[in-house]
Amino acid sequence: MSPHESPHEVALTVIGTPRWSLEPDPRTPPGDPATLLTINDDGVITAFSGKVEYGQGIRNGFAMAIADELDVAVDSVRMILGDTNLVPQDRGTTGSASTRTVGIQLRRAAATARLTLIDLAATRLEVGASSLKTLAGRVVSEDGSHCVEYADLLSGQMLSVNIPDLVEVKAVDEFQLMGRPARRIDAISRVTGGARYAQDVVVPGMLYGKILRPPSYGAKLVQVDTARAEQVSGVVSVVKDGDFVGVVADREDAAEYAVEAIRARWDENRDTVSDWNIPALLKERAEEPTTLREDGDLSSAFFSAARVFENTYYVPYVSNAQMEPSASVAQWDDNHLTVWCAHRGPFAERDNLAAIFGLDTSAVRVITAEIGGSFGTKTPTVSHEAARLAKAVNAPVRVSYDRAEEFGWSTVRPAATFEVKSAVDAGGKIVAWDYTAFHAGENAFRGQRGADTPYDVDNVRIAVAASESPLQSGSYRSLGGATNHFAREVHMDEIAIGLGLDPLEFRLRNLSHARLRACLVAASKTFGWASREKKPGVGFGLAIGYDAGSFTAQCVEVLVENREARVIRVMVGFDCGLVVNPDGARNQIEGSIVMGMGTALWEAVEFDGGRVLNAGFARYRVPRITDTPEIEVVFTGDDDMPSSGAGEPGIVPIAAAIANAVRDATGTAIEELPIVPRL
Amino acid sequence: MHLKVNDESLEVAVDAERTLLSVLRHELGLMGTKYGCGEGNCGACTVLIDGEATRSCITPVTSAGGREITTIEGLANGDELHPVQEAFVEHTAFQCAYCTSGFIMSSAALLDRNPSPSDAQIQSALSGHICRCGAYGRILKAVKSASGEGGAE
Numbered sequence: 141m142s143p144h145e146s147p148h149e150v151a152l153t154v155i156g157t158p159r160w161s162l163e164p165d166p167r168t169p170p171g172d173p174a175t176l177l178t179i180n181d182d183g184v185i186t187a188f189s190g191k192v193e194y195g196q197g198i199r200n201g202f203a204m205a206i207a208d209e210l211d212v213a214v215d216s217v218r219m220i221l222g223d224t225n226l227v228p229q230d231r232g233t234t235g236s237a238s239t240r241t242v243g244i245q246l247r248r249a250a251a252t253a254r255l256t257l258i259d260l261a262a263t264r265l266e267v268g269a270s271s272l273k274t275l276a277g278r279v280v281s282e283d284g285s286h287c288v289e290y291a292d293l294l295s296g297q298m299l300s301v302n303i304p305d306l307v308e309v310k311a312v313d314e315f316q317l318m319g320r321p322a323r324r325i326d327a328i329s330r331v332t333g334g335a336r337y338a339q340d341v342v343v344p345g346m347l348y349g350k351i352l353r354p355p356s357y358g359a360k361l362v363q364v365d366t367a368r369a370e371q372v373s374g375v376v377s378v379v380k381d382g383d384f385v386g387v388v389a390d391r392e393d394a395a396e397y398a399v400e401a402i403r404a405r406w407d408e409n410r411d412t413v414s415d416w417n418i419p420a421l422l423k424e425r426a427e428e429p430t431t432l433r434e435d436g437d438l439s440s441a442f443f444s445a446a447r448v449f450e451n452t453y454y455v456p457y458v459s460n461a462q463m464e465p466s467a468s469v470a471q472w473d474d475n476h477l478t479v480w481c482a483h484r485g486p487f488a489e490r491d492n493l494a495a496i497f498g499l500d501t502s503a504v505r506v507i508t509a510e511i512g513g514s515f516g517t518k519t520p521t522v523s524h525e526a527a528r529l530a531k532a533v534n535a536p537v538r539v540s541y542d543r544a545e546e547f548g549w550s551t552v553r554p555a556a557t558f559e560v561k562s563a564v565d566a567g568g569k570i571v572a573w574d575y576t577a578f579h580a581g582e583n584a585f586r587g588q589r590g591a592d593t594p595y596d597v598d599n600v601r602i603a604v605a606a607s608e609s610p611l612q613s614g615s616y617r618s619l620g621g622a623t624n625h626f627a628r629e630v631h632m633d634e635i636a637i638g639l640g641l642d643p644l645e646f647r648l649r650n651l652s653h654a655r656l657r658a659c660l661v662a663a664s665k666t667f668g669w670a671s672r673e674k675k676p677g678v679g680f681g682l683a684i685g686y687d688a689g690s691f692t693a694q695c696v697e698v699l700v701e702n703r704e705a706r707v708i709r710v711m712v713g714f715d716c717g718l719v720v721n722p723d724g725a726r727n728q729i730e731g732s733i734v735m736g737m738g739t740a741l742w743e744a745v746e747f748d749g750g751r752v753l754n755a756g757f758a759r760y761r762v763p764r765i766t767d768t769p770e771i772e773v774v775f776t777g778d779d780d781m782p783s784s785g786a787g788e789p790g791i792v793p794i795a796a797a798i799a800n801a802v803r804d805a806t807g808t809a810i811e812e813l814p815i816v817p818r819l
Numbered sequence: 820m821h822l823k824v825n826d827e828s829l830e831v832a833v834d835a836e837r838t839l840l841s842v843l844r845h846e847l848g849l850m851g852t853k854y855g856c857g858e859g860n861c862g863a864c865t866v867l868i869d870g871e872a873t874r875s876c877i878t879p880v881t882s883a884g885g886r887e888i889t890t891i892e893g894l895a896n897g898d899e900l901h902p903v904q905e906a907f908v909e910h911t912a913f914q915c916a917y918c919t920s921g922f923i924m925s926s927a928a929l930l931d932r933n934p935s936p937s938d939a940q941i942q943s944a945l946s947g948h949i950c951r952c953g954a955y956g957r958i959l960k961a962v963k964s965a966s967g968e969g970g971a972e
Contacts, residue, residue: 195915195952323908330916331904333851333891337917340850393841463855463863463917463951512853512917513951543856727911727954734953757860757949765945768955 148180151294152256154249156303173302174228176249177206183277183291185210185217187249189242190230192222192484193326194511196787197724200324204721205243208317209250209310211274212290214325222486222508229487243720243783247309256301260293261286312779318720319779338467338482338509339540346469346536347376349529350395352385352402353545357611357750358409361385365403372398379532386525388533392540413610414748419454419812422557422578422607429576429605433592436599441572445563448572449635453558453627454812455795456744457580457611460553461762464512465546470526471536477504479523482511489523496524497531515617515735520551547755551614552745554580556587557607558627568639570650572599577624581613582606590621590792593628594686595650610750617735618788621687622795629683629796630810633803643682643800644669656684658776659693659713666774667695667711677701678708679805685792688785690716690777694733694793696769698801700817705802707737709770712790717781725786730771732790738763740795742814820884824849825893839883840864840875843890851891851920855949862948865921866890872928872944891920894927903927906965907958914952922948926962935967 154177177187187206193199203217210217220226230242254274261279262269265286272279272286280287312319329335354361366378369387374394379386385402389395413421442448468481477497483489486506494501506523522539530537541549556579563572573595579587587604604620616622636646644664651657664670664682672680677700684693692715697708710733719725742761746753754760799810808818822829824847831846843849843866855863857876864876867889894901900908903926913919922945929936929944936944941962950958 195913195917197914324911327908327911328900330913330919331891331900331907331923332895333849333920335916336850337853339854340844342848392845393837461951463853463861463915463949465854511915513915515951540854542854543858543861723911727914727957730956731914731953734955735951756858757856758858762949762951763953763955764949765955765958766942768942768959771956 148182148184149298150178151181151297151299152179152253153300154178154252154303155300156245156249172229176228176246176303177253179253179290179294181291181294181296183216183289183294185212186220187217187246188220188227189246190222190224190227190487191242192486192508192511194482194484194514196728197324197721199326200322201720201724202243202246203325204317204322205247206250208315209247210254211316212277214317214322216277224486224490224504224506244309248303248307251307251309252301252303255307256299257290257293260297261288264288264293312718319718319722322721322723324724335510337464337512338469338480339464339512341467341469341480341509341538343469343471343480343536346538347388347390347533348392348395349386349388349526349537349539350399351525351539352399352404353549354383354406355751356408359406359750361404362407363405368401368403369398372401377533379529381528384528386529388529388537396542409750411610411749415456415744415746418555418610419557422555422580426578426605426607429603430588431601431603432588433600433602438572438574438599438601441599442561442563445571446566447638448561448563449631449638450561451631451634451811453560453630455556455623455626455739456813457552457555457747458616458739458743459547459745459760460515460550460616461547461760462513462515465541465543466522466550467538467540468523468526469536469538470523470530472527472530472534475499475503477527478507479505479527480507480509481523482509482514483523484511484514493523493527497527520614521549543757544755547760548752549612551612553616553619553623554586554609554613556580556620556623558624560627560631562631562635564635564639568641568646568649570595570597570635573597574601575628576603576605577620577627578605578607579620579623580607580609580611582609586613586615587620587624589619590624590685590687594653594656594684595632595647596652597650611745611747611752617732617791618687621685621788621792622736622739625683625685625792626795626799626813629685629793630799632683633681633800634809647684651684653691655691655715655776656686656693659691659715660684662713662774662776663693663695663711666713666772669695677805679801679803681797681800681802681804683793683797683800685789687789687792690714690784690786690789692789692793694797696794696797696801698798698805700802700805703817705741705798705805705815705817706767707769707798710772710794710797712771712773713776714773714790715775715777716784716786716789717777718779718783719775719777719786720783722775725775726773728787729773729790732788733771733794734763734768736791736794737767737769737798739813740798740815744814820881822880822884822888823886824888825890833880835879835881837880838876839866839878839880839888842880843875849890849892853917853920855918855921860947860949861918862921862925863918865924865948867924867928870928870931872925889924891923894923901927902965903930903962906961910957910961910964912954912957912961913950914954918948918950922950922958926965929962930966938963
């Protein structure tokens, strides 16, 4: 709902420049000043952000922060998210950055509003502003003699204020809401079926579109016969534009049926790359690696070292497989395009659509619905497809992917091959670390995240190469962070075991990073690492990780039976600085671990050439409730440190921790995912 | 044909081969029941038919004719949430919540026939559901607390 639909008038508007980093970044120009927060004359607060809600609870996190700064109840704050006509420009909801970037700016906006309310009260009451404070939606005097509600102060006002350069936000010990467990403000709609996702958007006169899919990536349409599709009852139009063929019908199942009735001949890509030969091909087909760090003298360090270790690791493509398949509704009004979708970067999507259709960005409006999971993807092409069909039939059209389309045509986490060569001295200190990663996909930067080692080592080279990708690589929870950590942390156990050292002791000997050490100590203590008991089939493993400004360590117990590994418990040390909503952060960390467990034990996209072979949940095994381990999270961060990411870092060490535990149980090293336990 | 949905009797003119899910969402506008996979593998589309948790995406609408269909929209008693819904809120047993309707419907059906299920019975009843956000631990706790077993908590 837009604030303009409210019967109450906006009485106070707070304007600020959107920020994309904690500190003003001289390399990126600031965005245009925009409305960040309004208060109506009835006291209702509305805040605006280009971030989107895909389950991570950002609406709730923002509302809590604003309510805290303004001393109001959390349910008097409404959040408008991801509508490009209403919210400030934003770069998309990525990198676990919302709380640490936009969150702080919204808090500054709320603090500005609070100061304005105090000034209004001071004028009205004819007292000094310093004698007033805010409490439960009112301005009150310190001695309790005056009390006036925000709504009273704002009645009849039409104020607009800018966030001053210096505005003080509350200190941690002043928080009433932040840092405490809380029910999510969107909870009721989520348990009653009321939340509206892109799959649920219906606009008047809307038709349903379905796209003809090639049998494989890179296939070219040679011949097509749509005569039978045109005869299907309910079909409004069959749209043909080069390789793009789609059906528009007045019902979704009519569109599905009609697409099935299209006869097409394709010229498929003859490449023989498949999931069984890609580990080696990733290196063969890679571009020149980009060196991210090069310190010391590797060759002399290897020459004089006591022991040298060298291994190759591999992680396959995995599917995001979020529960809501991609969907988008597109509507044209003359030359204006409105799109309702589940894109996590509504402004990027607006700019993309404007460029495709040759429109000014002001002629495109992208409205983000509730998002049924993302983890980095929602098919990038779905809004474009809906807009093409809508334009062709001159009516609003929704395109909803089915599960097979989602598996086959959404993006996947890049497969990657890693070469790690390390050396240690006689005292078990790492003296050399040579790391090269080959990540599938044209954007090598995707593989850079988490590639560097957090351990102490003087002679080091970290290099990442982009390799040709037979599938459409895209984003995923922490992306390269999760895969790079697998290679590094499994290799750390390789060295520890080779030296006969306890994996915890070996890591602590080589780790001076204080925040990571604190995570590792907390996790291993809660786990009872020192007193773990070796039993047949039981294994223990640990790993550490860093991502999105946060740090974590995880200790895992597995049980291996009948060549299947089961994760029994996971103890987590986690440092994301100030925790705004501990329950929300825990929920994210638990979810990251469950998701990462899937990549460790089962998940891999099977393909042959450009054909995806396991495009359904029956052949793509994901974690289920019967697989769920006991998970305990200990927050080790300092409340005075700024909040850092909580949605992704939990996934980075888990696959390695599980692999290390399976190795502990079976005695056989794990060098690729998904893990196949071998006794 | 005749459908009884959430205590309401309805006449709908639909093709016999359509799925119950398609009719609920597109003809009746009951959007709380979700499409997740269309193959009965993920549980997002679960509704109750005569109290039995049923995958509406693979149920022909004709087979539901004349029987009591309950969707997530019909589970609460007016403003009073069903105990399972209440427990999901209390434990924040969701993130994106796209799968939540299905989990709640199956849990309600379970508690209806077994008011005090063990953890293993709850897990077994919900093993056909996928929550990709991984809120399983919370879902288990929520169902437990809504049951006779957990009522004292």
